[in-house]
Amino acid sequence: GVGLALTGVAERNARRILLEAAEGSLLLQARNLALTSADALLTDYPELTLAPLVNRMLADQKDLRIVVVVDRAGLIQGHSEVRQIGLQFSSPAGLQPAPTTLALDSLETLMRNEALLFASSPIRHRNGDMLGVALVGLRLETIDHAVTRGRREQQAVFAVLLLIGVAATVVLLGLLLRPIATLRAGIERIGGGDLTRTDAPRDRTELGV
Secondary structure: OHHHHHHHHHHHHHHHHHHHHHHHHHHHHHHHHHHHHHHHHOOOOOHHHHHHHHHHHHHHOOOEEEEEEEEOOOEEEEOOOHHHOOOEOOOOOOOEEOOOOOOOOOOOEEEEOOOEEEEEEEEEOOOOOEEEEEEEEEEOHHHHHHHHHHHHHHHHHHHHHHHHHHHHHHHHHHHHHHHHHHHHHHHHHHHOOOOOOOOOOOOOOOOOO
């Protein structure tokens, strides 16, 4: 019971730590994308710079599901699919503000739904004017897979420790009950009429004495 309780606590803590790390990493990626997208949005054809940038992020970060850059009108200027360029961006359904301890800057958001952790960071000109928004989404199943792997490892360790504990218990009980076996053998001989032999357990336990 103690082992199972400790495993549950460890799993809950691991999920919380992984989620906090994922939130920090995702927000940092959104900020970096915003910084690198600012100059591109000032050109006549921002998609020529943003599309390779988005595809490189998706290739380097396999867990990312969404990497999008939109302009101030909400039109997609950076996307992995060329046919999405120029379309109005629609946020994933069911997004709710994610409770977090991270310090969010003005206009930054951290949202989530059942399948996605979603961060956005404003794209600003050097003079402070708003140029657009950088959007990055992470699959939450990534965290679930990591927790599942940790759970399997914990269960394997718990099973090994349980087997060792059972074996040690059997050995220890055998040592502790050895005087009883000696007394039993002596009583059986006495019951059979043999009064010539003395059996004395060689230990200083209460039974031995």
